[in-house]
Amino acid sequence: MEVRKKEKKTRMYDPVLCTAVILAMTVGLWAIGCATRSLGSARYLLVQGTAAVLGAAFIFITMKFDYETFGRLAPFIFAFNVILLLVVLFFGTGDEVGTRGWIRIGSLSLQPAELVKVGFIVAFARQISAADDVNNPKTLAFLLLHAGLTVGLILLQPDYGTAFVFVVMAFLMLLMAGLKIKYVLYALGACAVAAPAAWFFVLKDYQKKRFFAFLNPEADPLGSGYHVMQSKIAAGSGKLFGSGLFKGVQTQLGYLPEKQTDFVFSVISEEMGFAGAAAVVIILLVIIVKCFNIAKNSRDMFGELICVGAGAMFLFHTFENIGMCIGLAPVTGIPLPFISCGGSNMLASLMVVGLVLNVRARSKMVPKISEKE
Numbered sequence: 001m002e003v004r005k006k007e008k009k010t011r012m013y014d015p016v017l018c019t020a021v022i023l024a025m026t027v028g029l030w031a032i033g034c035a036t037r038s039l040g041s042a043r044y045l046l047v048q049g050t051a052a053v054l055g056a057a058f059i060f061i062t063m064k065f066d067y068e069t070f071g072r073l074a075p076f077i078f079a080f081n082v083i084l085l086l087v088v089l090f091f092g093t094g095d096e097v098g099t100r101g102w103i104r105i106g107s108l109s110l111q112p113a114e115l116v117k118v119g120f121i122v123a124f125a126r127q128i129s130a131a132d133d134v135n136n137p138k139t140l141a142f143l144l145l146h147a148g149l150t151v152g153l154i155l156l157q158p159d160y161g162t163a164f165v166f167v168v169m170a171f172l173m174l175l176m177a178g179l180k181i182k183y184v185l186y187a188l189g190a191c192a193v194a195a196p197a198a199w200f201f202v203l204k205d206y207q208k209k210r211f212f213a214f215l216n217p218e219a220d221p222l223g224s225g226y227h228v229m230q231s232k233i234a235a236g237s238g239k240l241f242g243s244g245l246f247k248g249v250q251t252q253l254g255y256l257p258e259k260q261t262d263f264v265f266s267v268i269s270e271e272m273g274f275a276g277a278a279a280v281v282i283i284l285l286v287i288i289v290k291c292f293n294i295a296k297n298s299r300d301m302f303g304e305l306i307c308v309g310a311g312a313m314f315l316f317h318t319f320e321n322i323g324m325c326i327g328l329a330p331v332t333g334i335p336l337p338f339i340s341c342g343g344s345n346m347l348a349s350l351m352v353v354g355l356v357l358n359v360r361a362r363s364k365m366v367p368k369i370s371e372k373e
Contacts, residue, residue: 133178151159
């Protein structure tokens with residue numbers, strides 16, 4: 001009898017997804033260790049490890065509840081998200097380029113927008129699943145107001161990279177819920193019309209420089225193009241199998257900036273080579289595919305949309321960060337899931353994994369239903 005209970009508990013956790021997440025976190029700790037070895041401080045590893053433990057605890061706790069419980073709390077979660085983002089605007093601290101996105105409590109630094117991603121997935125998924133028809137103009141307007149308020153508050157920080165993560169999540173969740181293509185075309189047309197105005201009146205000088213650096217980093221190799229050029233040099237110098245542990249010139253001699261956070265993939269590429277970088281991409285793709293696969297087999301629309309939102313978040317983070325490191329995307333500061341150093345992102349990523357595992361476990365217990373709850 002006890003053996004059967006243990007087997008039942010084991011089946012609650014998807015072995016492939018859990019293994020991929022653990023592998024990604026292990027690679028991340030190794031990469032952060034390599035990146036920060038020359039700094040002579042274990043603080044970054046401590047932050048990442050602490051966040052991993054807290055995230056794992058969240059997973060174990062949330063597995064005790066049906067994800068529908070979080071759905072019933074959706075209005076409160078949405079309100080909490082808004083309050084949290086307002087607190088950042090009024091009391092948050094910024095970085096050297098003026099982004100006000102952190103709350104500091106003593107030596108502890110928290111990026112609320114990362115945690116808001118978790119709440120947004122739950123609240124927006126509940127709102128969509130409770131709607132009769134997402135193509136109804138009034139319903140769609142209400143849904144866009146929900147997403148627009150969140151995105152707008154993040155744009156005010158301003159953090160355009162993070163704001164775009166929410167746009168991608170909302171778009172894919174609406175698309176999965178049956179949004180008609182005509183609305184997608186309307187949105188693309190509106191973006192095309194608004195783009196010139198955004199360029200001249202919204203984007204700051206440093207953001208424009210990042211875009212030009214993306215197009216031609218060699219034009220300003222010691223200024224706006226420095227990050228991209230050093231990252232591409234590091235990624236390319238690793239060749240097939242890398243320069244070896246702690247032997248990367250760009251990494252160990254300090255040429256590569258933000259090597260433990262934004263450009264950690266370049267550290268992996270330099271010291272583990274193409275083979276190591278490809279392995280990381282495969283691991284992250286497994287996580288993304290599992291999220292969408294669990295969505296397909298979920299018991300209801302709410303669970304399906306939670307998993308789609310999770311997959312969308314990991315998908316954008318992965319391709320934007322890697323693209324940024326190899327010069328295929330502008331520099332935005334989007335971290336690589338489970339690998340880049342950042343306690344807030346690690347905690348949020350594991351919380352999202354906990355929600356996906358919860359959907360998977362409850363879908364195994366209850367047959368899939370077609371009607372919306």
